[in-house]
Amino acid sequence: MRRGISVVAMAAAIVLGVTACGGGKSDSKSSDSGNAKDPASVSGTLTYWDTSDAKNEAPTYKALIADFEAKYPKIKVNYQNVDFGTVEQKFKTAAQNGKGAPDVIRTDVGLIPEYASLHYIAPLDGTTALTDTSDFLAGPLNTTKYDGKTYGVPSVTDTLGLLYNKDIFAKAGITAAPTTWDELIADSAKIKAKVPGVAGTYVNPDSYFLFPLLFGEGADLADPAGKKVTINSPEAVKAVTEAKKIYDTSSLKVDFASAYDNMQTSFKNGKVAMLIQGPWSVSDDLTGTAFKGKETNLGYAAVPAGSSGKALAPTGGHDLAVYQGSKNLDAAYLFTQFMTSSASQQKIALKNGTLPTRTSAYTAEVTGNPEIAGFKPIMDTARPRVALPQVGSLFTPLQQQYIKILQGQVSVQAGLDAAAKEFGKLLPGYTVQ
Template identity: 25%
Template structure:
């Protein structure tokens, strides 16, 4: 990594997830004097062998795909850029490592980040806006290529909280889908996954009565399922701009009551690894990320028939959670370093790279043109569940409303929902606590 990388940047709170510093100025991103302009980028020639550090959260087959892709980029890019990739654990661990490095030195050039993480970095003025690169004639992205991006994927690079700036670029994306064992469904007399949450409950009771099996296993972090229930009913859990929530709404109380009932009747249970419960035929369904479609194909083989569908919906516009981090560039005083970072990010989000990533993993491609490559079209033909995950689920996926308080809200909601399913809080008590704590967190979060 270039020695010009800043050794220390504005101090981050290392003992807390939520930052409470405020942006210096009205716009998002790095300070004006550190931000490249399209004019300054045009004609810039990179010296041979610029090295950039890339931090990510990918292990197992996903990490193997990253290694393959980085090796491909290093061997073929025309600028001689060398990417050094480094696995940093979970998203939370990666965020902690980035914040520590920004405070103490040795920060990466490119990092994976969720929108909530990005807004934390924005609040500390360490994000490089990408619009000058996107608009560059020499290094930018054409209108045709912009149109190739899946709608939900493009939208998450330019969320409202970014104040008109593009602050990230695609890495890999997945969505919350509903896996179901078609053989268990048939044994229970069920011919299709549930259309709405009332039918979800009906089917859960039917599966237990007819087969003796639980309907589903849910992980220790149930906030994602709870959020999905609310969004499927047509409401967002909270509004960062207004610092208000929908946690005490009738839709929210109804969702919490359903979760409590499912556990009370032992129709679902908590498991550390819900995929193992599903693939070993201990449950009929699993609500989980479509990124795991590929591992299910490997584990299930031909032992039973299964597929993946959109989770239950109760509004006119289908919606499900959009998962997966983006790429961001962290500020440096070296414009060549930042340009090299952008060129790697641009390559990673393009057709060929996305087809490799989607074929090697369960991620869905960020660009529709990847579906037409020989590699991915063959892979989807051989693995129809991956194609179903894209067609049935991924195209309906959208991110949650991002906020710098998002990580803290998620942790709090996770704990309170767990109290509900354990019977320690009533849905009404839980809703009021989530509303009060989220409102406070949103009010104290940095505003861009």
């Protein structure tokens, strides 16, 4: 499952994300500066909500928590693994009610603006949680910002890249990954002609995977500075027209009911030559017949560029955020600092194969992991999604119209105009073109 915001999970958040009023006002007795004068003197119990995979990733975080408690024996951590698909609504409910919210939460980067706008999470500038920011990669650090303040600390990061099957490329006479969408279409035609039964790609109808095409044309969902909805701008129309062209000419037939699973199965078993995908898929890819026992057959490249000439993809991943109503802010700050330190990130990367957010964490040992080595340069193409509290809710109307466009039910312009109209309802004060 991808690590970005799930469109399905966002559907239930549309109304709440727009209408909920702020909660969780802090009544903590923490130090005014947010920094304990003597960290060793900080005591108390804090609750941490971890959204990592309970089976494959959580053990690493539990081990780090044991290390933290050994370093700060007066602080105890109540660890809770919370399902990624339900954590957003669970946290909103707890923060709104002022009961049951964790002191620290691992959150999708796309939710930081919404949580901050609702006053559910604390600004971290000047606190112990946010130290040595010059060591963070620019992309992940930018995901923590809202309205001029910092509300999270980058923990793990990801983005979208182009994964490809080297053997299929060789059979088709392709010597390098495509760097433009036109090249992707041309390469798909070569594959279809020279490698029977194999499609060039598989278009994922999840609107998150549309971002590389939008960004490549200089388009985005909205323009906060100008208070404009831009999803139906000429640039966005051009991007989605290109996506439709790729779907019509180069994609394996999409089963819209189970698109993601079928896409993965087709790629890892050698029926599709290349995918726009993230690092979270690699462990699954390597279980398929195309890559199992021959991991070097999996190629990594940046997403193709649009007419802007730039290869751009959304910054994904997770940040740690501190609940504004926490009664143990000093302990929460120390815990957040520890869990996002370079040493902790190295341990997480080595055990879980996720990409660190600190430059210093990319040691020779860490980059010895082919997945991390493959995606590290691709991170240079990553850029944040537009920092709007409602950004998650915008995915649903875009998803609905994008599917209709791909299926030929509506034209690109009509579909994006319909999405823009729904965006206008979710973004009060924004003009719709």
